[in-house]
Amino acid sequence: MEIQLDPMKDDLPLMANTGYMLVKHYILDLDVDFKSKVIEGSIVLFFETGSQYRKTSSTGKECCQSQFDETCKRRASEPCHTPMINMSTCSSKMEYNDFAISGKEEEANSDENINHSNYEQTPGISSSKGCCDVEDHGNKDFLLVLDCCDLSVLKVEEVDVAAVSGIEKFTRSAKQTSVSKELENLRNQIVHELVTLPADRWKEQLHYFTHCSRAPGCGELLFTTGTWSLEIRKSGIQTPADFPHAIRIWYKTKPEGRSITWTTDQSGRPCVYTMGSPINNRALFPCQEPPIALSTWQASVRTAEGFVVLMSGENSAEPVQLQEGTLSWYYYVSMPMPASTFTIAVGCWQEVKQQSFKQTAAIQTNTEFSLPSSQADFRWHEEICGHVEYPCRFQNPAARLQAVIPYRVFAPWCLMESCEEYLLQLIPQCLSAAYATLGTHPFSRLDVLIVPSNFSSLGMASPHIIFLSQSVLPGGSHLCGTRLCHEIAHAWFGLAIGARDWTEEWISEGFATFLEDIFWARAQQQLSHDEIKGQQELKALLRWHRLRDEVQNSEEELQVLRPKKESTGELSESGASVVKYGLKAEKIFMQVHYLKGYFLLRSLARKIGEDSYLTSLRKFVLKFHGQLVLSQ
Numbered sequence: 001m002e003i004q005l006d007p008m009k010d011d012l013p014l015m016a017n018t019g020y021m022l023v024k025h026y027i028l029d030l031d032v033d034f035k036s037k038v039i040e041g042s043i044v045l046f047f048e049t050g051s052q053y054r055k056t057s058s059t060g061k062e063c064c065q066s067q068f069d070e071t072c073k074r075r076a077s078e079p080c081h082t083p084m085i086n087m088s089t090c091s092s093k094m095e096y097n098d099f100a101i102s103g104k105e106e107e108a109n110s111d112e113n114i115n116h117s118n119y120e121q122t123p124g125i126s127s128s129k130g131c132c133d134v135e136d137h138g139n140k141d142f143l144l145v146l147d148c149c150d151l152s153v154l155k156v157e158e159v160d161v162a163a164v165s166g167i168e169k170f171t172r173s174a175k176q177t178s179v180s181k182e183l184e185n186l187r188n189q190i191v192h193e194l195v196t197l198p199a200d201r202w203k204e205q206l207h208y209f210t211h212c213s214r215a216p217g218c219g220e221l222l223f224t225t226g227t228w229s230l231e232i233r234k235s236g237i238q239t240p241a242d243f244p245h246a247i248r249i250w251y252k253t254k255p256e257g258r259s260i261t262w263t264t265d266q267s268g269r270p271c272v273y274t275m276g277s278p279i280n281n282r283a284l285f286p287c288q289e290p291p292i293a294l295s296t297w298q299a300s301v302r303t304a305e306g307f308v309v310l311m312s313g314e315n316s317a318e319p320v321q322l323q324e325g326t327l328s329w330y331y332y333v334s335m336p337m338p339a340s341t342f343t344i345a346v347g348c349w350q351e352v353k354q355q356s357f358k359q360t361a362a363i364q365t366n367t368e369f370s371l372p373s374s375q376a377d378f379r380w381h382e383e384i385c386g387h388v389e390y391p392c393r394f395q396n397p398a399a400r401l402q403a404v405i406p407y408r409v410f411a412p413w414c415l416m417e418s419c420e421e422y423l424l425q426l427i428p429q430c431l432s433a434a435y436a437t438l439g440t441h442p443f444s445r446l447d448v449l450i451v452p453s454n455f456s457s458l459g460m461a462s463p464h465i466i467f468l469s470q471s472v473l474p475g476g477s478h479l480c481g482t483r484l485c486h487e488i489a490h491a492w493f494g495l496a497i498g499a500r501d502w503t504e505e506w507i508s509e510g511f512a513t514f515l516e517d518i519f520w521a522r523a524q525q526q527l528s529h530d531e532i533k534g535q536q537e538l539k540a541l542l543r544w545h546r547l548r549d550e551v552q553n554s555e556e557e558l559q560v561l562r563p564k565k566e567s568t569g570e571l572s573e574s575g576a577s578v579v580k581y582g583l584k585a586e587k588i589f590m591q592v593h594y595l596k597g598y599f600l601l602r603s604l605a606r607k608i609g610e611d612s613y614l615t616s617l618r619k620f621v622l623k624f625h626g627q628l629v630l631s632q
Contacts, residue, residue: 012582018575019052157217259283271347387626442496461490510597
């Protein structure tokens, strides 16, 4: 039974039908324009057939029909759109600028080309026949649903991955049928072979993903944009297995889009960044938002000279000059993560550096922490990981011994001195303390950015990058260090180990709050045991008062750690779900999930002893990294 959404409620809908098709890899190719406050370009999505479809198809039943029927009832009077823009020559990055120009020209003349309907019409888009026109194509077409909001979608097309040079090696097991059917099967088979390559071939995989993303289109797809979703179909295709497994979407963001904020930094220079919106990244790119949709990604971002692009990527990107005044930045991720963890920040950031001898001395001084106390823990590394296959640092001998991962600090020009005074020297201390507590760092590097003053939190962690508020700098080493420890803790709890149901956010925030104290105690080597314990008891008392005040002055339903109770983690047949109270305005200011989670973990640590409890956490990390968990 599909979830019925009530627009008057405060629940955040996750519309993507991940049960039928699952995104495995994204490639973004984008231009950032500060004059128009728009990010424009394309995204290529590579899919695998979803588990729900495979399960139903193996029983011989007609797959997904209930969803199709329900969709058609809802959409009977609503049109699909097919673009009128001529983009047949816009399949490569070099040809992208032609598309950008023609798109603007089309926009100027679009009024006479579009028919208005209840759906939002974007420039150059006209109405087509109804999504479920049985008279035209017999049975109902399969409908791919992506999470999407506040985006202007210009065109959706199938990508001809079979046209890529050297791709023949992935075609050996394609089934032979009719010529047209054979070609469709061939393309999907290529994508299947590509997304299932073993982890030790990840560089080759990224190479072919890149070339496939530049392949020409081989047919436009019909699409409809709704308030929360982008719905795509191919006429005559009735099952997820036959639907194109590589599609390209041309789109642009809107200045008012809620996933990113356009503002100025503390030095008065323009910038744009993802600020941790309640709607996540669906107003930055069409995606599958449910946590179960773990995917990798690559991104090429072009911007004017003088701007620096920071992103959640494994590599420390260096800019490439494309033409005078334009730079391109490229990042990639080989560890599958939810699309909500994708982060970008574009601004005139300055890298904060110390003299090399100072930084070397700081690292040498602060990597002398002992390894995790139980050497037996390292035997766990030799076991097979429980996650989907990827190049895992927990299986890498060099990574397992790396107490301090490479790091950089960026800030607006006017805050560089404060960052050098406090932040830069704290990072190796906090990273080493985290390593001494939990072992292997899940991510290979770290950027820390002091974000603009409109940032509504003290910090936010994403893969390979942490945003910190300027508010932590005047607080000296203590406030700066404790917040840094909190965000570093999210590398393990929140990122490497995620909540399968986002309503259980205490799994991320409760653990980070608890571990913040442990990390910071180990980072302050100059303090005695009694001083550290006094510090922790004082913080516990302050947290207790804050929790008590919040419980007394907020709605009871917002205080529950598992608001969906016994249905936590459950999905509809299609994979769609809701994040309960995800859009509740006051929820963003509440800390009940941080504090209740902290006190729960603190009580467990006291019951069995802190050392024993931390040993159990290390074992938990080794067993569940790269996976999604529930409270149980």
